[in-house]
Amino acid sequence: MFIRRISYWSTSALMYALLIGVSAFMLLPFIWMVSTSLKPADEIFTIPPIIISRHSSLTAYTYLQENYDILRITANTFIIALSATVLRLFFCALGGYGFAKFNFPGKGTLFAFLLGTMIIPYAVTMVPMFVIAREFKWIDTFLPLIIPGAASAFGIFFMRQYISSVSDEIMDAARIDGASEFAIFWRIILPIIAPGLTSLGLIFFMASWNDFMGPLIYLKSMEHFTLPLVIRSLTGPVGRTAFDVQMAASVISLIPLLIIFLIFQRRFLEGITAGAVKG
Amino acid sequence: MAENVEKKQVMLPFTGPRSRLWLGIYKSRWPYLFISPFFLLYAVFGVYPVLFSIYLSFTEWKGLGPIKFVAFKNFALLMKDQLFWLSMKNGVILFFLYVPVMTFLAIVLAVILNSRRIRGFRFFRTILFIPYIMNIAAAGFTFRLLLNQKYGLVNVLFATFNIPAIPWLESIWGARISLSLLVVWAWLGYNMVIMLAGLQTIPSDLTEAAMIDGASPIQAFFYITIPLLRPVILFSVILSTMGSFNLFGEIYNLYNGTAGPMNATLTPIVGIFQQAFANLRLGYASAMAYVYFMFIFILTILQFRYFGKTED
Numbered sequence: 220m221f222i223r224r225i226s227y228w229s230t231s232a233l234m235y236a237l238l239i240g241v242s243a244f245m246l247l248p249f250i251w252m253v254s255t256s257l258k259p260a261d262e263i264f265t266i267p268p269i270i271i272s273r274h275s276s277l278t279a280y281t282y283l284q285e286n287y288d289i290l291r292i293t294a295n296t297f298i299i300a301l302s303a304t305v306l307r308l309f310f311c312a313l314g315g316y317g318f319a320k321f322n323f324p325g326k327g328t329l330f331a332f333l334l335g336t337m338i339i340p341y342a343v344t345m346v347p348m349f350v351i352a353r354e355f356k357w358i359d360t361f362l363p364l365i366i367p368g369a370a371s372a373f374g375i376f377f378m379r380q381y382i383s384s385v386s387d388e389i390m391d392a393a394r395i396d397g398a399s400e401f402a403i404f405w406r407i408i409l410p411i412i413a414p415g416l417t418s419l420g421l422i423f424f425m426a427s428w429n430d431f432m433g434p435l436i437y438l439k440s441m442e443h444f445t446l447p448l449v450i451r452s453l454t455g456p457v458g459r460t461a462f463d464v465q466m467a468a469s470v471i472s473l474i475p476l477l478i479i480f481l482i483f484q485r486r487f488l489e490g491i492t493a494g495a496v497k498g
Numbered sequence: 499m500a501e502n503v504e505k506k507q508v509m510l511p512f513t514g515p516r517s518r519l520w521l522g523i524y525k526s527r528w529p530y531l532f533i534s535p536f537f538l539l540y541a542v543f544g545v546y547p548v549l550f551s552i553y554l555s556f557t558e559w560k561g562l563g564p565i566k567f568v569a570f571k572n573f574a575l576l577m578k579d580q581l582f583w584l585s586m587k588n589g590v591i592l593f594f595l596y597v598p599v600m601t602f603l604a605i606v607l608a609v610i611l612n613s614r615r616i617r618g619f620r621f622f623r624t625i626l627f628i629p630y631i632m633n634i635a636a637a638g639f640t641f642r643l644l645l646n647q648k649y650g651l652v653n654v655l656f657a658t659f660n661i662p663a664i665p666w667l668e669s670i671w672g673a674r675i676s677l678s679l680l681v682v683w684a685w686l687g688y689n690m691v692i693m694l695a696g697l698q699t700i701p702s703d704l705t706e707a708a709m710i711d712g713a714s715p716i717q718a719f720f721y722i723t724i725p726l727l728r729p730v731i732l733f734s735v736i737l738s739t740m741g742s743f744n745l746f747g748e749i750y751n752l753y754n755g756t757a758g759p760m761n762a763t764l765t766p767i768v769g770i771f772q773q774a775f776a777n778l779r780l781g782y783a784s785a786m787a788y789v790y791f792m793f794i795f796i797l798t799i800l801q802f803r804y805f806g807k808t809e810d
Binding site: 231232233235241242246247253254265267301313316323329333341342344345346347350351371375432436450454465484 | 523525526528530532533537543546548551607615616624625630634639641678689744746747766767770788791798808
């Protein structure tokens with residue numbers, strides 16, 4: 220009995236040790252990022268390292284605003300992420316509804332095609348997409364970061380699963396009352412599937428906010444940059460990078476998402492796991 | 499509403515079996531309208547690029563001026579292109595460096611969090627997951643700062659234990675390990691959350707019954723939990739496989755626009771990006787993309803065959 224109790228406690232201790240160890244690894248970069256962003260430049264590389272400087276200030280942040288108009292950059296990132304998310308959500312809900320609640324000729328083939336598009340890697344379409352964007356005069360605008368992504372096979376698949384569980388009776392009742400098909404979608408289906416839309420929307424918003432390769436390919440002038448691109452462009456030649464400024468921009472890029480994530484954590488994790496566990 | 503639709507159809511001159519198809523399509527105009535945005539957008543931004551890049555892979559093109567048809571020249575060059583094969587090799591190396599460790603750690607952490615003796619489930623889940631939401635530019639440069647050979651926090655901490663400074667970002671294997679650390683940091687929480695969701699579908703009395711019958715917790719873990727989790731593990735491993743060949747932002751930021759020392763972390767996607775947008779060899783980049791696609795496609799099918807087979 221005694222031995223069993225010892226082994227119980229030592230297993231628990233081991234579990235906590237692993238959890239705390241991994242958590243420390245996860246938190247360290249955040250702590251160092253915030254710490255560096257507040258330090259004066261000459262205290263960034265000191266031995267021993269300084270975590271909270273006595274000379275902490277927001278100099279790096281004001282520098283970012285004065286020289287890079289970081290508020291405008293944040294607004295760019297937000298505008299792109301929000302419009303991409305709203306447009307994509309609308310088309311996903313609409314498409315998911317079409318596939319979940321109707322029967323029509325060619326449905327099976329069209330759905331199989333939709334799923335099949337998911338295996339095509341971005342590498343294959345990357346070059347022609349750039350050529351198309353150039354033809355459309357979309358280079359250095361937000362459009363190539365908003366319009367093509369509005370077609371999301373994953374999102375339609377996700378919404379189809381979600382809408383399948385909505386009962387047909389509500390729709391039939393509305394049809395008898397003379398509601399048009401679009402009105403049924405807009406006034407009845409959309410409110411019911413709001414939780415699913417929130418989950419999916421959070422995933423879309425985060426993907427767009429954090430997108431690195433898209434803006435790198437399409438955006439050329441600083442005033443159109445997004446936050447990840449500005450962080451990248453703050454790198455100077457070897458040994459000349461202003462790490463305090465770069466880390467300040469990193470903190471700015473993280474905070475809005477962090478707030479959104481902490482508020483909607485449950486919905487967000489539901490969205491992340493829905494695809495994995497069912498598939 | 500339903501009656502209205504019927505009346506309209508009567509007015510249309512549809513007769514015979516062929517017309518019956520058109521009638522079916524007309525009746526279904528609403529669902530077609532609902533699903534059409536995807537297919538219209540995909541025709542322009544999916545189908546056309548896929549076909550256009552097949553064509554480009556048989557040409558030489560700088561992005562401007564005439565497109566020169568060269569038949570299989572790009573593919574012949576590709577077979578001898580050491581950098582391309584290095585990038586494929588790097589994908590395999592990176593896969594073995596972090597996927598087994600990350601997957602195993604994700605399962606173990608999920609099992610620990612799922613067990614009733616741990617307090618602070620939400621707290622730990624949030625902390626482990628948060629790196630996933632940080633954009634890769636911020637994460638990459640933070641790691642660059644932490645892993646600086648002379649002044650980085652990691653080597654400074656190591657020095658207090660008299661461990662000599664490790665060239666994290668300057669040596670070939672250091673670079674690969676640093677990149678793996680960054681990827682594990684960013685994706686461990688995501689994989690753990692998926693495993694947690696998988697675990698919640700396994701009835702907990704199964705492992706409890708096994709332990710009452712005398713199985714140790716470790717036996718229960720390997721003989722009950724892991725086999726039952728297999729579909730979820732398969733999903734996570736397939737995603738990670740594609741991920742390890744597809745690392746781009748991680749490398750671009752951690753190594754400041756290069757592919758690491760001696761191209762130690764050159765992945766196929768970085769190679770394709772460089773050929774397309776730095777060297778302006780759009781035809782060659784398209785050929786690379788297709789060979790890479792075929793490789794990933796076959797690999798995914800093999801993984802399904804190998805891990806996805808059912809018990810019966």
